[in-house]
Amino acid sequence: MLPAGTDELVGAYSGWDDRVAAILSKAKGDILSFALYHRRRDPVWVDGRVALVGDACHAMLPYQAQGASQAMEDAAVLAEELGGATDDVIDIALRRYVDRRAKHAGMVQDASLQNKAFYHYPDGPQQQARDELLRQGFDGESDVSYHWLWSGTPLNDPDLGAYEYRFAR
Numbered sequence: 001m002l003p004a005g006t007d008e009l010v011g012a013y014s015g016w017d018d019r020v021a022a023i024l025s026k027a028k029g030d031i032l033s034f035a036l037y038h039r040r041r042d043p044v045w046v047d048g049r050v051a052l053v054g055d056a057c058h059a060m061l062p063y064q065a066q067g068a069s070q071a072m073e074d075a076a077v078l079a080e081e082l083g084g085a086t087d088d089v090i091d092i093a094l095r096r097y098v099d100r101r102a103k104h105a106g107m108v109q110d111a112s113l114q115n116k117a118f119y120h121y122p123d124g125p126q127q128q129a130r131d132e133l134l135r136q137g138f139d140g141e142s143d144v145s146y147h148w149l150w151s152g153t154p155l156n157d158p159d160l161g162a163y164e165y166r167f168a169r
Helices: 006-011 018-024 067-083 087-119 125-135
Strands: 002-004 031-033
Touching (some): 006 018, 006 031
Antiparallel strands (some): 002 031
């Protein structure tokens, strides 16, 4: 992050509606400027008995508005897996946590990256087609529907739910 002045903030939105510049010009106090970066899916979520959650293992662009909720889902699944684990099966619990969360969180990362392009079409035919889709109540942004994201819960999944640790020994 770098400090920025009001003039720099307003200048970053030149060519936008004049009302945007008017609002931004009223900024007071410290302004910080920072870049957004895409991060690849991270294959390492666990090292020994240290597990990562949230941005530490699946940082994502903000174009799906899911970063915080994915971190909370990670924490809930990790708690569910560790909740019934004894010391001798913690390694299994951590592996199951990754198995239950990595694919889904990676899909959200990918959808966020796709939406970056979707939200930044230059004025023209693609932008007009996107705007029309949104006016009609389009149920997704990228070519990825929201259904997979908002249906179900990461907890107690019948296929991937908390492991019966008593059988792991």
